[in-house]
Amino acid sequence: MAAIPRSYLFVPGNRPERFVRALDSGADAVIVDLEDAVPPADKDAARMQVAAALDPSMPVVVRINAEDTPWFEDDLALCRHAGVAAIMLPKAESVDNLRRVAQLGLPVLPLIETACGMAAVDALARVKGVARLAFGSIDFQFDLGIEGDDEELLHFRSMLVLASRVAGLASPIDGVTVALDDDAQLRADTLRARRFGFGAKLCIHPRQVASVNAGFRPTDAELAWATRVLAAAREANGAAVAVDGKMVDRPVILRAQRIVDDAAH
Numbered sequence: 403m404a405a406i407p408r409s410y411l412f413v414p415g416n417r418p419e420r421f422v423r424a425l426d427s428g429a430d431a432v433i434v435d436l437e438d439a440v441p442p443a444d445k446d447a448a449r450m451q452v453a454a455a456l457d458p459s460m461p462v463v464v465r466i467n468a469e470d471t472p473w474f475e476d477d478l479a480l481c482r483h484a485g486v487a488a489i490m491l492p493k494a495e496s497v498d499n500l501r502r503v504a505q506l507g508l509p510v511l512p513l514i515e516t517a518c519g520m521a522a523v524d525a526l527a528r529v530k531g532v533a534r535l536a537f538g539s540i541d542f543q544f545d546l547g548i549e550g551d552d553e554e555l556l557h558f559r560s561m562l563v564l565a566s567r568v569a570g571l572a573s574p575i576d577g578v579t580v581a582l583d584d585d586a587q588l589r590a591d592t593l594r595a596r597r598f599g600f601g602a603k604l605c606i607h608p609r610q611v612a613s614v615n616a617g618f619r620p621t622d623a624e625l626a627w628a629t630r631v632l633a634a635a636r637e638a639n640g641a642a643v644a645v646d647g648k649m650v651d652r653p654v655i656l657r658a659q660r661i662v663d664d665a666a667h
Contacts, residue, residue: 403461403487406572406667407431408618410463410536411605414439416448418455425460427608428615433463436477437492445473449480456485463511465490469499481506488533493541494526495519504531511575515541520558527569535562536604539577551577551591556598563599573601582607592617620661628658628665 407430413420415436424432440448445467452464464486466477470493481489491503494512504510510531514520515538527535537559539551548554562574576595579588592614595603603614620628627646634643635655643650 403431403463406601408602409605409611409614410575410602411608411611412439412465412578414448415452415464416440416444418451421455423608425462427611429605429608429611430602430615431463431487433465433490433604435465436473436480437465437467446476449473449476453480453483456483458484461485461487463488463490465492465513466503468493469496478503478506481508490536492538493519495522497522497525497529500526500529500532504529507531509533511536513538514562515539516545517542520561523561523565524568527565527571532569532571534572534575534602535566536575537562537577537600540580542577552594559595559598559600567599573599575602575604576600578604578606579610580606582609585613588613589617618664620665624661625665628661631655631658632662 409429410431410433411424411427411429412433412435413424415434421434434452436445436448436452462485464481466481466489467473486508488509488511489503489506490511490513491500492513493516494500494514495516495518500510500512511534512526512532513536514523519526520542523535526532539555542558543549543551543555559576566572566574579591581587588610592603596618601618605611605614631645631650631654634645635650
């Protein structure tokens with residue numbers, strides 16, 4: 403798993419024959435899903451299949467079932483096995499429950515997908531052990547009765563970005579794009595996420611991974627601009643300088659350095 407993933411690919415926990423394909427997809431992180439992707443009757447069998455497949459040389463994120471389900475305790479116990487890199491907690495709403503999950507000593511990715519979770523997002527982001535917030539946009543829309551995934555959710559996306567920054571977390575993970583065969587929609591969703599301050603996106607099929615990874619990388623034009631800005635700033639040695647007709651000050655230099663750093667990641 404990459405140090406700061408840009409792409410997180412879900413794979414159903416009850417489909418172990420897909421695990422290797424997911425790991426070979428180019429995704430920065432793979433999420434083995436014990437929650438939504440697994441029918442209730444298959445939960446226990448899926449957990450055993452995941453336990454048998456875990457490999458410390460290829461660590462994965464495990465999305466466990468929520469606290470109020472009968473599978474939560476056994477899922478949490480599974481996460482003590484070697485090969486689990488992080489835990490994704492669905493329906494994250496309770497600071498106390500999040501702390502309990504974090505006690506395992508693994509990074510935790512709270513999935514914010516309810517009104518209560520969004521209302522508590524600042525407190526959840528500050529729980530020790532939380533590595534990154536993730537947006538469960540589909541469930542969130544359902545919970546609030548929202549129709550649409552664009553301007554209807556922009557305020558809530560910004561809330562996640564702000565909470566992450568204040569808590570000192572990595573930029574949050576945006577929700578899935580459900581259209582599997584619409585490359586234009588996937589790219590538009592990824593670029594929107596990046597514009598709003600997200601640093602990664604959830605994927606539901608291996609074919610989405612390459613586009614998501616590309617969408618979070620600086621473009622050639624952005625990298626060329628950043629290189630010019632940094633070169634001009636070095637040559638100016640603290641004096642005022644302009645690049646492409648625009649004044650370069652400290653925030654511009656910091657943005658340029660971030661672009662160069664992101665391109666190297």
